Amino acid sequence: MSTTYPTEIAAPAKGRSLWDDARDRLLANRAAVGSMIVLAVITVLSIVGPWLSPHDYDAVYRDYVKVPASLEAYPRADQVQPAFEALAKRARVTIDSYERAGDQVIAQVTSRRAIDPRTVRYIDRSDLFKNAALSGFSNDNKSATMTADIDYKHFYFGTDSNGRDLMTRTFIAGRVSLTIGLLATVVAITIGVLYGATSGYLGGRADQMMMRVVDILYSLPFIFFVIMLVVFFGRNFVLMFIAVGAVEWLDMARIVRGQTLTIKRQEYVQAAEAMGVPDRGIIRRHIVPNTLGPVVVYMTLLVPKVILLESFLSFLGLGIQEPMTSWGVLISEGARNLQGAAWMLIFPSIFLTSTLFALNFIGDGLRDALDPKDR
Incomplete structure (x- = not known):
């Protein structure tokens, strides 16, 4: 009587650890x-x-103190003109005409004396505007065209x-x-x-x-x-x-x-x-x-x-x-x-x-x- 043996021995099953x-x-x-x-x-x-x-995290925006959380960008549409007029007043120029073209502000400004080109620094120091420039000076330099780009910022959690x-x-x-x-x-x-x-x-x-x-x-x-x-x-x-x-x-x-x-x-x-x-x-x-x-x-x-x-x-x-x-x-x-x-x-x-x-x-x-x- 012949006895047959398995040609392959099955591998033992792998156990599970306590960590598993x-x-x-x-x-x-x-x-x-x-x-x-x-x-x-x-x-x-x-x-x-x-x-x-x-x-x-340590950047300070002086113009955006305690602004509420919002998905919309700052500044809002109704904040641009008042802010620009306030900055122009600090720069000691008078706005004769104001126009907004997209994301840019264009204004005709005059002054009692010659306008210093460095006046745009007052605009650039603001957190609302950037790339301010003066062009189209009159012969006596007492009137010019001032342009500035609106600097939009998002504060999704607001500011402190x-x-x-x-x-x-x-x-x-x-x-x-x-x-x-x-x-x-x-x-x-x-x-x-x-x-x-x-x-x-x-x-x-x-x-x-x-x-x-x-x-x-x-x-x-x-x-x-x-x-x-x-x-x-x-x-x-x-x-x-x-x-x-x-x-x-x-x-x-x-x-x-x-x-x-x-x-x-x-x-x-x-x-x-x-x-x-x-x-x-x-x-x-x-x-x-x-x-x-x-x-x-x-x-x-x-x-x-x-x-x-x-x-x-x-x-x-x-x-x-x-x-x-x-x-x-x-x-x-x-x-x-x-x-x-x-x-x-x-x-x-x-x-x-x-x-x-x-x-x-x-x-x-x-x-x-x-x-x-x-x-």
């Missing part, structure tokens, strides 16, 4: 996916927006109390706020996870001493500590918020310590100890990876916390300084001008609240994805 399952659970969460899209759009606008904007484009400043403020939030959060998470995992795993006197250090740091006045940082680091907000992140790790250290006290009693940790794996290897390969769920959720809460902290410090004069700005600074300025210029508060608030909501929804999605026992 977590990714699928996260992508199935519509709120988390939508929040990631919103956060990505805000981040892209904050990075690319100031480069694409026709206005610099100094005449600066609010859209560009909102985008540049997003760079500052998001950078500060992420930078301080990364520092806090790194220190807090390593410190808390080490304290919880070692236990005993080492744990008691390490946690007493945390209690002592908790007792220090935070504002006093920030003032000391400003004294040492100056107005460099990057260095200052690195140091702020080095203080915000205290909550993270306690959270990770509590998780570690539970994890170190698990069978896989005890098996690693029995096999002679050193403490550093157990913490790196078993303790820290299994605390990622609470760590990621806390991180999504810490970013908005740091952003709000920066707003508070900037309000006290210890954070971002002009002409640089942040969402917190813009909201503080908008609140002071709420009655007459509501757009100064609305647009920065939309960006800040959208970011905060997105981070919270992403945190909920990550918690469900990384800890399926809670589902």
